[in-house]
Amino acid sequence: MIEKLNNLDRRWIFLLMFLAVAVPIYVIGKTGKTFPETPSALAKATFDAIDDLPDGSRILLAFDFDPASEGELGPMATAFVRQCAEKKHKMYFLALWPVGPQLIQANIEKVILPDFPSYEYGRDYVNLGFKSGNEGVIKVIVTDLAQLYPADIKGTPVEKIPMMDGIRNIQAMDLIVNVSAGYPGTKEWVQYAVTPYPDKIRIVAGCTGVQAPLLYPYIPQQLPGLLGAIKGAAEYEKLVNDRYGGPHPDPKYLEGLRRMGPQLVAHILMILLIIAGNTLFFLQRRRGTSR
Numbered sequence: 001m002i003e004k005l006n007n008l009d010r011r012w013i014f015l016l017m018f019l020a021v022a023v024p025i026y027v028i029g030k031t032g033k034t035f036p037e038t039p040s041a042l043a044k045a046t047f048d049a050i051d052d053l054p055d056g057s058r059i060l061l062a063f064d065f066d067p068a069s070e071g072e073l074g075p076m077a078t079a080f081v082r083q084c085a086e087k088k089h090k091m092y093f094l095a096l097w098p099v100g101p102q103l104i105q106a107n108i109e110k111v112i113l114p115d116f117p118s119y120e121y122g123r124d125y126v127n128l129g130f131k132s133g134n135e136g137v138i139k140v141i142v143t144d145l146a147q148l149y150p151a152d153i154k155g156t157p158v159e160k161i162p163m164m165d166g167i168r169n170i171q172a173m174d175l176i177v178n179v180s181a182g183y184p185g186t187k188e189w190v191q192y193a194v195t196p197y198p199d200k201i202r203i204v205a206g207c208t209g210v211q212a213p214l215l216y217p218y219i220p221q222q223l224p225g226l227l228g229a230i231k232g233a234a235e236y237e238k239l240v241n242d243r244y245g246g247p248h249p250d251p252k253y254l255e256g257l258r259r260m261g262p263q264l265v266a267h268i269l270m271i272l273l274i275i276a277g278n279t280l281f282f283l284q285r286r287r288g289t290s291r
Contacts, residue, residue, distance in 0.1 A: 005280055013273065020269040024261035034257035035264055043235035046204045046225030047083070049175060051243070055088045057174040058167075062189065063107075065181035066099040069208055074103075075256035076206035076233035077179045079240045081107045082253060084177075085116045086244045090163050091125040092173065094149065096137055096184045101129045101153055110252060122152075122161045129153035135188040142193050142201070145169045176203040186215055186223070194222050206232060234260040 028034055039047075050059070061080060065073045084091050093104045104127050112119050119125060128149045131137045140148050145167060151157050158164040166172065170193065180186040186205040193201050202224070207215060209229030219226060227236050233256035241249045251258075 005276075006284065016269060016273075017266060020265045021262040024265050028258050028261050032251065034254060035261050037234050037238045037257060037260065039235040039239050040232075042219070042226050042228075043232055043239060045220070046206075046227055046236060047239040047243075049202070049204045049225050050080075050083050050089070050177070051087065053087065053089065053174055057087070057089050058092065058172060059084050059089045060092045060094070060170055060173040060176045061104075062094055062096065062176065062178045062180075063100040063103050064096045064185040065103065065179055065208075066097055067103075069181035070103075071259065072208050072229045072233065073179050073181060073206060075230070075259065076227050076236055077103065077107055078111060078253065078255065079233065079237050080177050080179065080206070081111045082115075083240050083244070085112055085119060086240075088124075092128065092163075092167075093126065094128040095130045096134060096188075097181070098130055098132075101127060115250075122156070123163055126161055126163055127153045134184040135192050138184075138188055138192040141170050142197060143169050143171075171197060171200045173201070176201060178203060178205040180205055180207045180211060182208070182211060185211070186226075187211075187218075190215075190218050190222050198222070206236070230256055230259050230263060 024035075053059075061084070063077060065077075081091070093101075093108075095101055095104060108125070108127070112125060129152065131148050133140075133148075137148055146158055149158060152161060158167075170176065176189060176193065178186045178189050180189075186203070186207055189203055189205070194203050198221075203222075204225035205215070205223065206227035207229075209231075212226065212228035212232075215223060215226055227233055237253060237256040241253060245253060
């Protein structure tokens with residue numbers, strides 16, 4: 001038996017991994033049910049940072065990612081927009097990544113336009129678009145927003161946009177929400193916006209899994225809330241759905257939870273395979289010693 005397992009064709013393992021991913025996708029797609037999630041303290045802190053603000057607060061949403069990271073960051077970006085809209089917050093969108101404006105518009109069309117028809121462009125939300133310069137952009141807009149963003153993505157001068165009245169810089173925002181796939185992203189927002197103005201600028205963020213460890217040193221003083229990868233997105237989705245989703249949330253607000261299913265089962269399979277491999281190794285060594 002040990003010899004058979006030792007010589008097992010690796011294609012069987014590939015098949016098991018395929019089933020571990022495919023079966024949860026099929027089951028979730030067929031039934032609509034997702035795996036349960038227990039939100040972490042960081043997910044709760046992120047949710048509370050937005051939810052505890054008075055209705056109608058000013059939120060700067062910086063979408064610093066691209067389609068390559070949408071699998072991890074897309075669900076949390078959607079959940080951020082939804083929670084802000086549920087709270088009737090005014091949303092100021094901008095991006096330090098070139099594809100950011102398209103992702104912003106995709107979320108506007110996905111969340112705001114169909115589900116919040118009372119939201120009016122220019123009064124309740126605005127897309128300021130992309131500016132190149134990385135952290136240099138942040139250094140400027142902390143004191144003078146109009147210098148780099150004299151108009152919105154449609155070319156409308158900011159002085160003609162009602163919700164921009166009285167906004168000189170991002171210190172006027174009640175909260176910054178950043179969705180980050182790397183550089184420039186959350187680290188730069190913390191270093192060049194929050195750190196110089198700790199009493200005026202607050203931030204919470206969502207990031208990719210590989211980026212999260214680089215941001216942990218900023219928790220909790222400079223970065224009180226952080227969502228890491230699809231796991232963080234799923235936890236945050238649960239919090240938003242529990243508060244605003246009702247008994248049957250729209251499937252578009254369950255993407256993080258849905259994507260966690262295959263990942264969870266695949267991780268369990270990997271752990272079992274590691275245990276099985278090590279057990280087989282020690283059994284073989286014991287068998288060789290006994291001879």
